[in-house]
């Protein structure tokens with residue numbers, strides 16, 4: 001590779017070697033679709049169900065040279081195991097830094113396992129309060145592994161008490177976003193059980209307050225300080241609209257409210273028999289925020305740490321010893337005390353580009369703003385060089401769940417990116433499109449479908465601008481979410497709750513993400529559009545057929561020739577289970593097929609059907625939707641998966657294609673790829689590029 005940057009220690013040079021073949025000076029758009037994994041088509045795959053012609057075209061025209069999958073979860077992005085789903089922090093860290101770092105989750109695991117956590121400066125600092133004060137632990141009660149983990153809290157409780165904490169108060173934040181909604185009840189039961197064991201050992205340990213993570217404490221990027229204030233009032237002042245004698249009762253009761261869910265539970269405090277809060281934070285106490293992930297802890301950390309603070313009226317600012325599980329912001333050195341050192345993510349691609357004369361523009365809306373800046377730059381806030389960079393934040397809607405406005409600010413983000421591309425000043429234009437993720441987390445399938453379409457429209461606008469300037473695009477994602485909205489069993493079948501409804505999955509997934517590129521898709525896309533909507537629907541439907549008959553369009557022909565009676569026979573046959581696709585222009589067949597399906601369903605076989613009618617004047621989009629609607633009630637999903645990456649654009653050399661020798665590439669490989677597209681070799685210790693340039 002022969003580049004010069006990096007090398008750790010002394011002798012660091014920022015100068016990157018020129019790429020031997022790729023030119024400099026092209027405008028490169030880097031588009032990250034948040035929560036956009038690749039999975040098999042099924043009705044709970046909102047990306048599939050949504051009308052996403054731009055992303056579909058990237059795939060259809062790009063495979064395999066300019067579209068491929070990369071890993072976005074587990075060890076490929078520095079998480080403890082391959083059972084860990086991806087998330088924005090690790091995803092954007094990897095995308096921006098080009099290397100895999102042991103991430104917070106893993107570093108905390110190691111520090112707890114070795115006991116080193118108790119020897120560090122941070123623990124010693126909070127320990128100073130153990131004699132006369134209370135230890136408060138504040139964080140997300142979950143085993144999602146995105147922000148925190150219950151087993152780490154359990155170990156910390158045990159370790160702190162063994163190291164002298166005599167009075168402990170836990171302030172819980174319920175999840176329902178990285179784990180199933182309703183699991184707060186089990187987590188509280190487990191924690192209560194642990195605390196009662198501590199009490200048996202003479203430690204005065206209790207849950208003191210709580211609330212849902214999206215409504216209490218865990219805001220990010222200054223979207224809504226009211227969220228942090230609600231937490232402060234409950235945790236520090238011991239004040240909340242709801243008071244309960246114990247947390248189990250609190251969570252169960254609050255969940256009974258109409259539309260209640262774990263993410264948005266209102267704040268509550270636990271009170272004693274006299275109605276007094278059992279654990280407000282007082283002078284002389286120690287406070288630890290036990291989340292390892294940074295973004296949603298920066299705001300509460302400021303409230304606990306900063307003497308000068310004007311974001312809300314704290315009423316009382318107790319003199320405490322405060323430590324984070326990690327240091328959450330490397331630039332602000334916030335908080336100044338922490339139990340475990342964060343990964344040292346330095347020499348990120350953004351910093352290299354700035355040193356090599358590439359002007360950068362980064363933009364998204366508030367709820368993801370730090371993703372393309374702070375996380376991208378290795379958890380540091382601020383610019384590397386203000387003259388070379390511009391970061392634009394579009395204010396997010398606040399105070400509403402995102403299913404209410406599923407289009408979010410996708411259009412505005414795309415417009416800003418378009419203007420930056422057409423303006424000619426910037427050579428890297430980087431955006432995050434939040435829709436698939438933020439709306440996916442609400443568990444609202446209909447809204448998530450709208451969200452995916454909005455993100456697709458935004459990609460189209462950005463790619464059109466790239467086409468105009470003869471630039472290059474890289475489209476990828478940080479992890480999955482919207483492509484899988486239902487909890488499934490090992491066979492890939494949706495799990496039902498006790499009322500027979502499918503269990504909605506609000507979390508991220510283990511899916512890989514894609515990266516894609518192409519210079520020709522735009523023309524093709526227009527061609528399809530010009531022929532009208534019905535043709536478009538037909539085109540979209542081919543995805544289903546391709547999937548079923550083994551991804552090969554030629555085998556579709558076989559199905560098309562298949563005799564209808566034969567298919568119905570199969571359907572009613574005792575051993576058949578699966579999906580039938582009928583290419584049919586005879587409406588009478590619909591009723592027949594429907595009947596057959598019902599008969600067969602009584603035999604417990606999972607059968608569904610999809611009718612594709614090939615003639616334009618018979619296809620009506622409402623008709624096809626009706627069929628799909630039927631399918632969604634009957635369908636049992638498929639397992640398997642990844643996130644896509646596509647590269648392309650008119651500025652790309654024709655010989656550029658994805659390498660075949662990095663088959664298991666992860667998100668960290670994208671940084672070197674992007675550096676190459678800017679005309680540079682990547683730093684030598686970066687994960688290898690995904691592309692190669694052939695001479696033909």
Ligand SMILES: O=C(O)[C@@H](CO)OP(=O)(O)O
Pocket residue numbers: 034035086087088089146147177178296437
């Ligand atoms: O909202 C968040 O905090 C996480 C999920 O817990 O999502 P993302 O990693 O996409 O930011």
Ligand SMILES: [Mn+2]
Pocket residue numbers: 034035087088089091437478479
């Ligand atoms: Mn994300």
Ligand SMILES: [Mn+2]
Pocket residue numbers: 035088437438441481508
């Ligand atoms: Mn998310």
